Amino acid sequence: MTVGFGQIRRNEHLPARISSQIARDIAEGRILPGEKLPTEHVLAKGFGVSRSVVREAIAQLRNEGLVETRQGVGAFVTEHRGRQSIRIEQDDLHDRESFRELFQLRLPLEIEAAGLAAVHHDRGDLDKLDETLTAMTGADKWTDQGIVADLAFHRVVAAATKNEYFSLFIGFIAERISLAINAARAAAVLEEIVEVTIAEHLAIRDAIASRDPQRAREAMRRHLLGATGRLGLKLESY
Template sequence: MSGPNFSSLSRKNLLPGRVADGIRAEIEAGNLQPGDKLPTEHSLADSFAVSRSVIREAIAHLRNEGLVESRQGVGAFVTLPAERETLRIAADGLTDIERFRDLYQLRLVLEISAAGLAARNRTDAQLAALDDALAIMSGAKKWEEEGIAADLKFHEILAKATGNEYFPAVLGFIAQRIGQAIVTAREREGMKAVVSATISEHTAIRDAIASGNAEEARKVMKTHLVSAAQRVSLKMEFLEDGL
């Protein structure tokens, strides 16, 4: 067995979803076996020519699929096939606008509810973690790496703050696929990332959660998700006014 080969992938615009796709391919090819430890973050970052934050988000993506498990202080390991999740949505499949819209609608419904629950149930530590993610977003020099990774982290923390163990698993999986599809759409349409608007929307979400105002948290989350869809020219006629 030759071992995993990550260097054959294109290094242009590698984002967490694409890195995860590359690692997944090595697992499926048998170059990484159940029980094998993944290379270190530093090694993977060098192989893919991306930042370590991108690698961390890619590994989080694989955890959401059940392909790897993280052991604190040790690293990430390939899981046994019987332990893996069966739900999978390939990023390239979301180039079909109807499928992308359907998945986005699911995310919108779930994450609006998650924001309300997070406002009620978040801990001080989770609020501090939201602040950390927001600070990274605000200071990101390379938005397509640090900014998007911090954006995903913000939503991951919010899902955990619901106090419901299923929200992080489901929303984490959906957010990774949606995030990659949005990047692809921006590249295809030549759209510029509206970074200041994105940060402003996340700040409003953070403030509503900090105040414990569930109704406001749901409202500003809906505003953010609708605005994000509009920034990639996603038609919103599927939304109900009362959502």
């Protein structure tokens, strides 16, 4: 693997750019199945970014099934390369129709996840949902940290289904919808959109806590349709 890629332009989404480069190295055989990736320090130095940016890029690759991480050891290319991994390039989502189609996929996945989470969640899942809501409603809610907490909320809902495939697919999509949240915030009065979004997430949390799958599904449906509406997108929902 070549790590001397130089400085990546600062106005681009750095983790996505780095994960795309590593994915290309894997696809083109410069990193082989089972091979260990360079350390965070080496990657950060080679790309000219912080180690936290590298960690986020590795997390994206893990969500896509391209690498696996071993605690205290590092990240390795997955051995089973026979099946095609999921990959959507960040640049593709600058196209309005591609973005709408990603949200169309998100709709049934997350609605079903909310219903399953209402049935299968445990106390730890509710605690994690509350942690993300605390971050969303705290002093940082106007900043990028509010977006991080928003995406973390959806990952926790996916994990609460107790079905690892929901975590895999929703985690993958979550890495790519930060653009949507930024776009929605830019297109509206920030105070209004943040408060509406928080209220929608609280409704989802309370519905899951009530163990009412239909109520949870409806709360998630309202949130997702509201989110796409704030982006000026229209989804097919029946």
